[in-house]
Amino acid sequence: MEKLRKDKGTICLFILPALFCYLMIATFPLLCSAVLSFADWDVAGLNGFIGFKNYIQLFTTDKIFQDAVIHTLIATVLCLLIQVPCSILLAYLLTKIRRGRNFFKVAFFVPNMISTAAIGILWIFILHPEFGLINSILRFVGLDSFTHVWLGESGTALVCVIIAASWQYIGYHMIIYLCAMQNISSSVLESAEIDGATSWQAFCKITFPLIVPILKIDTVLVATGSLRIFDIVFVMTGGGPNHASEVIASHMYTRSFKGMQFGYGSAMSVVLMIMCVLVTVILNGVFKRSEENIE
Amino acid sequence: MKKKVFTILMSAVLAFSLGACGSDDQKGEEGNEKTEAKESKESESKPVELSIMAWDGGTGEATEVVLHDIIDDFNKEHEGKIKVVPEYLPSEQTKTKLPTLMAANNAPDLFMSWSAGYLEPYVKAGKVYSLQEALDSDPEWKNQFLESVMEHVTYDGEIYAIPTVLSTQVAYYNKEIYDKFNLPIPKTHEEFIEGLKTIRDSGEDIIPMAFGNSTAWPSASHSEILANRIGGNEPFDKVLDGSGKWTDESFVKAASLLQEMADEKLVPDGYAGMTPEEAVEQFKSGKAASFIWSSYCISNFEADDSAVKDKVVLAKCPTVEGGKGDENNWLGQADRCLVVSERCENKDAAVEFIKFYTQTKYMQKMADAGTLTTINAEKLDLSNVGPIASQIMKLHSDMTGLFVFYDVALGSVVGNEYNNTVQGIMAGNDPQEAFENFQQFFDENYEK
Numbered sequence: 135m136e137k138l139r140k141d142k143g144t145i146c147l148f149i150l151p152a153l154f155c156y157l158m159i160a161t162f163p164l165l166c167s168a169v170l171s172f173a174d175w176d177v178a179g180l181n182g183f184i185g186f187k188n189y190i191q192l193f194t195t196d197k198i199f200q201d202a203v204i205h206t207l208i209a210t211v212l213c214l215l216i217q218v219p220c221s222i223l224l225a226y227l228l229t230k231i232r233r234g235r236n237f238f239k240v241a242f243f244v245p246n247m248i249s250t251a252a253i254g255i256l257w258i259f260i261l262h263p264e265f266g267l268i269n270s271i272l273r274f275v276g277l278d279s280f281t282h283v284w285l286g287e288s289g290t291a292l293v294c295v296i297i298a299a300s301w302q303y304i305g306y307h308m309i310i311y312l313c314a315m316q317n318i319s320s321s322v323l324e325s326a327e328i329d330g331a332t333s334w335q336a337f338c339k340i341t342f343p344l345i346v347p348i349l350k351i352d353t354v355l356v357a358t359g360s361l362r363i364f365d366i367v368f369v370m371t372g373g374g375p376n377h378a379s380e381v382i383a384s385h386m387y388t389r390s391f392k393g394m395q396f397g398y399g400s401a402m403s404v405v406l407m408i409m410c411v412l413v414t415v416i417l418n419g420v421f422k423r424s425e426e427n428i429e
Numbered sequence: 430m431k432k433k434v435f436t437i438l439m440s441a442v443l444a445f446s447l448g449a450c451g452s453d454d455q456k457g458e459e460g461n462e463k464t465e466a467k468e469s470k471e472s473e474s475k476p477v478e479l480s481i482m483a484w485d486g487g488t489g490e491a492t493e494v495v496l497h498d499i500i501d502d503f504n505k506e507h508e509g510k511i512k513v514v515p516e517y518l519p520s521e522q523t524k525t526k527l528p529t530l531m532a533a534n535n536a537p538d539l540f541m542s543w544s545a546g547y548l549e550p551y552v553k554a555g556k557v558y559s560l561q562e563a564l565d566s567d568p569e570w571k572n573q574f575l576e577s578v579m580e581h582v583t584y585d586g587e588i589y590a591i592p593t594v595l596s597t598q599v600a601y602y603n604k605e606i607y608d609k610f611n612l613p614i615p616k617t618h619e620e621f622i623e624g625l626k627t628i629r630d631s632g633e634d635i636i637p638m639a640f641g642n643s644t645a646w647p648s649a650s651h652s653e654i655l656a657n658r659i660g661g662n663e664p665f666d667k668v669l670d671g672s673g674k675w676t677d678e679s680f681v682k683a684a685s686l687l688q689e690m691a692d693e694k695l696v697p698d699g700y701a702g703m704t705p706e707e708a709v710e711q712f713k714s715g716k717a718a719s720f721i722w723s724s725y726c727i728s729n730f731e732a733d734d735s736a737v738k739d740k741v742v743l744a745k746c747p748t749v750e751g752g753k754g755d756e757n758n759w760l761g762q763a764d765r766c767l768v769v770s771e772r773c774e775n776k777d778a779a780v781e782f783i784k785f786y787t788q789t790k791y792m793q794k795m796a797d798a799g800t801l802t803t804i805n806a807e808k809l810d811l812s813n814v815g816p817i818a819s820q821i822m823k824l825h826s827d828m829t830g831l832f833v834f835y836d837v838a839l840g841s842v843v844g845n846e847y848n849n850t851v852q853g854i855m856a857g858n859d860p861q862e863a864f865e866n867f868q869q870f871f872d873e874n875y876e877k
Contacts, residue, residue, distance in 0.1 A: 177531050177550045195873050263699025286643055286701025288856065374645055375701060376853035391525040393842035394550065396532060 164407070171401035177394045188401035198377050199402065202385045206361055206406075209296050209381060210413070213360035216300040217307055218353060222345075224304065225311035226337065239312070242305035250302065254369025257298040261285050288378035291371050295379050299366045303359070307352055314348035315341060350421040357417060358410045382406045476512045477775045479782060481539040482527065484765060486519035491728065491798030492594055492765060495791050503785050511778045513539075524841075531556055538773035539782065544581035544592055544763040546838045551768075552584045558769040561587040563780045570784060577831045578763045578803045591783050592763030593792075595801040597831070598650055599759075599821055601712060601720040601730070602742045606635060616756075618655065618686065618747045621719070625695040628718050639717035640696040641703030642855065645848035646836060648687055650760065651721055652851045653835055654746045655683035658754035662832060668871075669838070675868040679752075681861055684854040686749075691855050701856060713737060721746060724761070724821055728799040731815040743820040757829040762837055763803060801825070843875045 139145075171188055174181040192199050224242060228235055245253060260267045261284035269281040284294045318341060326336045364383035367373060373380035373388065382402055390399025483500070485493045500515050516537065518526065523541065530536045531551060542548050551557045564571040575595070582590040600621075602614055610628060615621035625637035642648045656664065660679030667673025690696055697703065697711065705722075712720040713729055715736035730741055745756040767786060769779040789809070792802045796809050799818035806822055814822065836844025850867040854860045 175532065177528055177554055177556070179532060179534065179554075191873075197870075261702070263702040264697075269699075283699045283702040286699065286703075286856075288853075372644065374643070374849065374852065375856060376645070376849045376858075388845065389842065391528060392845070393840070394528040394532070395842070 167400045167403050170397050171404045173397040173400075175395075175397040175400075184397075188398050189405075191398070192401055192405065198380060199382070199385055201377055202380045202382045203405075203409075205292055205379065206363070206381045206383075206409075208292065209299075209363055210357055210360045212293070212296045213300055213303075213363075214353065214356055216297070217304055217356050218349070220300070221304050221307035221352075222311050222349075224308045225315055226341070228308070228312055229315050230333075239309070242308055244305065245302045246306045248302075250365040251369050253298060253302050254366050257294070257301075258285065258370055261294055285371050286375055288375055291375060291379040295363075295367055295370050296360075298370065299360070299363060302366070303356070307356065310348060310352050311345060314345040318344050346421070346425065350418070353421075354414050354417050357413045361406065361410050361413060382409075476507075476509055477778045479511060479513045479539060479773070479775065479778055480537040481513055481515050481782075482523065482537045482541065483515050483517055484520040484523065484541050485517035486521075491795050491800050494798075495794050498794075499786050499791055503782060506785075507781075511775075511781065513782060534772065536770040536772060538770055538775070539779050540768050540770070542590060542766045542768045543837055544590065544766050545833045546840045546844070548582065548590060548766065548768065549584060550840070552589050556771050557589050558771050558773065558776055558779075559587045559589055560591065560769065560780065560783075561589075564588055567784070570787070573787070573789070573805055573808055574803050575805060577828060581763050581831070581833055582766055590766035590768045591787060592766040592803045593787060594764040594795070595761060595803050596723045596725045596764055597759045597761030597801070597821070597825070598654055598721060598746060599724050599824070600744045600746050601722065602744065603712070603715065603718050603737055603740050604742045605715075605740045606718040607742070614742055614744050615747050618658070618749045621747045622690070622693075622695065625690075625719065626693065629693070629695060634716070636697045636711055636717040637695040637719065638690070639708045639711035639720040639722075640700045641705050641708035641711075642700050642852060643702055643704050645845075645852040646834075647705050647708065647722075648855045649836065649848040649851045650723075650834060652680075652683045652687055653832075654721070654760050655686055655749060656680050657758060657760065657832060658746070658749040658756075659683055659752040661753040661755070662758070662830070663753075665832070665835070665838075675864045675871060676861065681864050684851050684864070685860045687851065687855050688857070688860065701852075715740070724801055727815070727817045727821065731799055731817050739816065741817050741820075743817065743824060745824060755829060757827050759825075759828055759831050760834065761831050762833050796822075839875065843871055846870050846874075 172183050172185060174184045174187075228238060231238070248256075261269075263269060263281070263283040263286065266284070268284065272278065272281045282290050284290050322340055322344075323336060326340055331339065362383055363381055364387065367379055367381055367384050368387070371379045373384040383406065386399045386402040386406070389395045389402070481500075483496055485496060500513050503511075503513055520541070527536070527540060527542070531554075536556065542551075548557065574591070578592055578595055579588055582588055582592055606628065607614065607624070610624070610631065612624040612627060613620070615624055628635055628637045640647065656679045659682055660677065664673055664677040664679045668675060668677070691700070697717075700708075708717075708720065709722070709726045709729055711717040712722075713726075713735050729735065730737055732738075746760070748754060748756050767783045769776055769783070773779050787804070789804065792804045793809055795802050796804075796811075796818075797813045799815050801818075801821065802809070806826065811819055811822060834844075835847050838844070839847060846867060850863050854863050
């Protein structure tokens with residue numbers, strides 16, 4: 135048995151079925167999509183390959199796509215700024231409270247168990263201009279001038295969608311950080327307490343550095359997740375009004391499945407994939423450097 | 430010992446996987462036997478199977494209920510000869526499913542579609558079977574349809590689809606409110622606006638015009654009526670053949686008239702975040718004085734829970750003073766068009782189904798429920814039709830033309846952008862500049 139485990143041939147043989155499935159489901163469509171991005175493929179089928187024309191059109195004439203790229207980047211940055219600190223804070227507070235920890239854990243996690251479509255509709259009602267929760271509260275306290283048509287104005291639509299998406303995922307990331315924090319040996323924290331560290335100091339000097347490896351993974355998760363943001367945009371605004379909340383994925387969907395420009399849509403998906411890889415690489419670089427600094 | 434364990438494990442895995450394969454095969458064989466048995470039972474000559482992708486959103490609309498009856502009746506009557514196998518799905522889903530199936534050359538034998546620009550790419554790509562021959566060989570069948578409607582499914586002189594339902598944009602007025610303020614039912618846009626302002630200034634909690642624009646096309650469809658009333662059909666036709674521009678006065682002015690309506694607060698506050706369904710609700714609950722909208726919601730207003738059941742007056746969409754357009758030119762579209770795929774193997778059977786579908790019997794059922802059909806009204810008995818639906822059927826009698834929604838005519842990408850352009854203008858963008866941008870988008874993306 136030991137011998138077999140060491141034999142590379144056997145290892146390969148056992149990995150093969152899983153690898154094959156993975157390649158067929160993940161890598162093969164990815165490659166197809168990359169190949170199609172060089173093609174003119176519409177409802178009539180494949181009309182031949184056109185080189186980089188799809189990409190040139192994306193970056194020169196398609197203003198909606200260029201706006202969508204900016205919106206996607208804004209969404210990514212905002213998601214990082216909202217989700218990561220909020221989920222760390224919530225996780226930290228959960229480690230501190232004694233009663234009802236499980237209740238709050240579940241309460242914050244619940245949005246993850248609801249489908250995104252339901253969450254989108256929930257937020258549509260919260261943001262509804264006439265009877266929505268937010269405008270009702272604003273009117274109740276006399277701040278009528280602060281009421282907005284949240285999803286109908288180009289200035290607020292994107293931010294509202296991002297807040298809804300963040301609300302959904304904070305619980306999920308909170309669980310990740312909570313696990314990380316609970317894994318920190320209590321003796322370390324206790325000795326810090328004995329040494330007279332305030333809880334703020336203990337958090338900054340002990341808890342936070344010890345969860346950095348998890349932070350690194352989670353940041354990449356948040357970033358790539360929000361780069362691909364689609365479902366909640368689709369449900370809440372459909373990319374509108376007048377493309378104000380259009381992100382790459384929603385534009386890709388419109389062009390591929392409503393406009394039947396599959397090749398053009400594939401080009402967008404390739405750009406999106408490259409963006410995801412780039413962001414991951416950049417974030418990893420940033421963390422490596424800061425880890426070195428800490429050491 | 431270890432080796433032994435490994436061998437046993439391996440053989441267990443092998444046996445299991447073989448077992449799995451085996452049971453699969455068995456299932457397959459059983460399935461085959463079953464279908465064979467069925468076929469031989471049903472008749473000696475195997476029935477022809479026709480797949481159809483039919484719209485059913487589960488809303489209980491009359492057309493959807495009748496659709497099920499039609500397919501059941503057809504299968505009963507043609508038992509042993511033709512069997513229609515329906516796949517029901519909401520019309521919105523067709524928009525993603527059909528293109529995918531088409532591109533993979535895997536379309537169903539029959540499907541439901543929109544008219545004009547939606548079907549055009551499929552016709553051009555040779556994916557759709559021309560029904561011209563079938564229609565020509567049965568003049569009685571051909572002549573029962575409204576001619577202005579068939580124009581929308583005619584490409585290069587040949588008819589490629591049979592529309593069954595018609596929807597037009599019409600003006601709804603709440604008579605109670607209009608009488609209360611002594612307002613006449615407006616003929617022109619200017620009169621309409623004056624009336625709405627009176628209602629707005631009355632201080633009562635009445636929405637002058639029901640409206641919800643979160644999806645952009647409500648504003649677009651209204652602007653299309655206004656543009657047609659201002660410049661007639663010509664500007665749009667010219668834009669399509671490349672000799673005209675979107676910066677034509679009629680488009681720009683139409684959009685700025687809408688902008689004015691929003692600025693003057695003649696539409697509900699927060700209209701930009703409300704859905705069209707909410708707008709229907711505003712009028713249905715009696716809170717709104719007027720509504721320019723599709724005829725499809727007539728059945729909503731005639732329903733038992735409607736507060737405006739006996740208070741609705743329908744009128745042709747108002748004209749614009751000094752405009753070239755005619756009030757008898759309607760904005761609308763033929764819907765639920767039955768189309769036969771080119772790859773369908775039994776086209777005769779498919780045509781037979783379409784003929785069965787478009788029988789007066791079923792069209793009458795739809796009309797009784799308030800649906801506008803594509804059949805000449807003379808062929809129908811209007812005595813059972815509801816009070817609001819009969820109004821529109823009468824208004825339709827002087828229809829001289831039917832022009833189609835721009836997003837249907839332009840195809841979805843360019844059409845969607847038109848909708849967005851008008852939505853943006855209504856929210857405050859400069860009309861001239863917005864249409865200049867749209868012209869640029871049109872030049873880059875519209876393929877004739």
